[in-house]
Amino acid sequence: MPGFQAEAWALWKPTLLLLDKVLREKKWKLNWVRIHSHLGAKRSPRHSQAWVDKDTDTMLLCHFDKDTMLHELAHLPKDDAHSDAWAKRLWELQETYLNKKDAAAAHLEITRYLSGRRIYIKKFGVRPPKHEDQVSIWVTTNAASK
Secondary structure (H helix, E strand, O other), X not given: OOOOOHHHHHHHHHHHHHHHHHXXXXXXXXXXXXXXXXXXXXXXXXXXXXXXXXXOOEEEEOOOOHHHHHHHHOOOOOOOOOOHHHHHHHHHHHHHHOOHHHHHHHHHHHOOXXXXXXXXXXXXXXXXXXXXXXXXXXXXXXXXHO
């Protein structure tokens, strides 16, 4: 993409390798992925962090974290928005492809959606903590920090 900062490749590489691994293991089809960078950002980008288009099997990723990528991949098999089925797929992807610490944090991120809160309550028997929106990782990251 024009303007992509070459030093951002180091940040993107682990996520893109995991994306490839999941697609191969699940045998899911994705025609293309567009990524971009915002190194040095002073504020959160004013566009969505990510999206997937099931009709064309395409994905756009703004944030390079694995959880955002898995969130979008959970939409790929079926266009069912943020349904209970989607949340279950995402939870399972997180359990399978993230380490325990990252999966626990990702499980909390799902609770921003009602479907995710239902899964959290079913798994743990308690309501999840109140979801706190986070600052974009582009604001808090530089290429040298990874």
